[in-house]
Amino acid sequence: MPNRIGSVGRRIAYYRSVARPKMTQQQLADAACVALGTIRKIERGERGVTDDTLDTIAAALGVDPSRLIADREHVASRIRDALPNLSAAIASYDVPDDGPVRPLPELRAAVAQATAWRLAAQYLQIARTVPNLLAELARAAQAPEGAGNPELAELLVTAYRCADSVAYKYGARDLSARLIELMRWAVLGADDPLLSAAVSYVRTETFFAARAHAPGLRALEQALDACPAPVGRPAIAARGALHMRAAVIAGRAGRDDAADEHLAEARALGDHVPEGIYQGTAFGPDSVRIHEVSVAVSLGDGHVQRAFDVAREWAPPRDLPAERRSGFYIELARAQLWGGLMDDAFESLKVARRIAPQHTREHPWVREDAATLRRLKRADAETLSNFAEWCHAD
Numbered sequence: 001m002p003n004r005i006g007s008v009g010r011r012i013a014y015y016r017s018v019a020r021p022k023m024t025q026q027q028l029a030d031a032a033c034v035a036l037g038t039i040r041k042i043e044r045g046e047r048g049v050t051d052d053t054l055d056t057i058a059a060a061l062g063v064d065p066s067r068l069i070a071d072r073e074h075v076a077s078r079i080r081d082a083l084p085n086l087s088a089a090i091a092s093y094d095v096p097d098d099g100p101v102r103p104l105p106e107l108r109a110a111v112a113q114a115t116a117w118r119l120a121a122q123y124l125q126i127a128r129t130v131p132n133l134l135a136e137l138a139r140a141a142q143a144p145e146g147a148g149n150p151e152l153a154e155l156l157v158t159a160y161r162c163a164d165s166v167a168y169k170y171g172a173r174d175l176s177a178r179l180i181e182l183m184r185w186a187v188l189g190a191d192d193p194l195l196s197a198a199v200s201y202v203r204t205e206t207f208f209a210a211r212a213h214a215p216g217l218r219a220l221e222q223a224l225d226a227c228p229a230p231v232g233r234p235a236i237a238a239r240g241a242l243h244m245r246a247a248v249i250a251g252r253a254g255r256d257d258a259a260d261e262h263l264a265e266a267r268a269l270g271d272h273v274p275e276g277i278y279q280g281t282a283f284g285p286d287s288v289r290i291h292e293v294s295v296a297v298s299l300g301d302g303h304v305q306r307a308f309d310v311a312r313e314w315a316p317p318r319d320l321p322a323e324r325r326s327g328f329y330i331e332l333a334r335a336q337l338w339g340g341l342m343d344d345a346f347e348s349l350k351v352a353r354r355i356a357p358q359h360t361r362e363h364p365w366v367r368e369d370a371a372t373l374r375r376l377k378r379a380d381a382e383t384l385s386n387f388a389e390w391c392h393a394d
């Protein structure tokens with residue numbers, strides 16, 4: 001235990017020193033609402049740190065909590081342990097327990113924070129906070145003053161999406177499907193066709209999980225038919241995101257023509273808006289480039305040159321969401337593996353891990369590719385074995 005305590009303190013001190021701008025111990029204490037003396041003792045390895053305190057320090061530093069502890073399995077266990085609370089919260093979506101309800105601006109800020117965690121692939125923070133947030137939003141919607149409020153419906157949809165990101169990434173596919181159905185139910189109260197398009201984007205997860213690619217493509221094409229005309233940035237982004245998603249699932253359905261058509265539409269729409277977050281989804285020229293790699297991988301190993309062409313000239317900028325950037329390198333690694341570029345594939349997996357460790361560790365392709373690399377012994381044996389053990393590769 002003393003070694004573990006010391007290693008946590010050293011990591012906190014390191015991330016505090018490399019923060020931009022650099023943080024003093026007092027600034028970290030203030031940001032994390034922790035006593036200065038406590039921060040000093042933790043960094044010196046003189047006292048342990050509870051999970052809650054670790055999470056607040058990580059949030060203050062702007063890093064994933066898993067970066068501060070040596071036992072990465074501990075983070076995954078905490079997320080999985082929280083899934084029953086998430087199930088309980090949605091089981092009572094229409095009959096919530098009594099409790100406090102914050103004013104609407106505070107609820108809006110809490111949902112925005114959860115969305116920021118989702119985009120940053122910080123699933124532990126979502127797992128810890130969203131179950132209570134969903135219950136509170138349900139109480140707000142059931143209250144007389146909240147009934148029929150479209151903004152509350154929008155906040156519920158957005159919070160369900162955050163919860164779904166944890167369920168889907170951590171393999172709780174039935175829970176994920178239930179959350180998506182609740183999104184489809186709640187969005188009716190928002191009366192916002194652009195938000196409905198975002199829900200259709202997320203719903204594609206259920207088709208990916210079931211390998212029902214042809215029905216998934218049909219569902220997205222129906223969503224495109226219902227999507228408002230691309231007038232104004234939000235509407236352009238909504239259509240563009242649906243085309244990106246349709247291109248990928250068309251590739252997995254073996255529909256090369258449809259994949260290319262949807263990707264071309266996404267590219268044309270992406271040229272008309274700046275990269276940004278629209279209805280909770282990243283869209284713009286950079287996101288389209290990432291999906292060019294996704295489509296190449298979806299079409300199979302005969303199309304890897306398309307992925308290499310993108311990666312040769314471009315890399316995701318740091319201001320893109322961490323989840324999307326790590327996904328780029330995970331898919332690039334698969335293309336490199338198919339192309340016989342074993343060392344490059346391992347480097348891409350390591351970059352994905354640095355960007356978003358929680359996302360990378362739970363991705364099934366990462367486990368498959370790490371297992372293949374280890375079996376072929378095409379990288380440093382010890383380093384590769386450590387990586388494979390980290391992501392539980394067979």
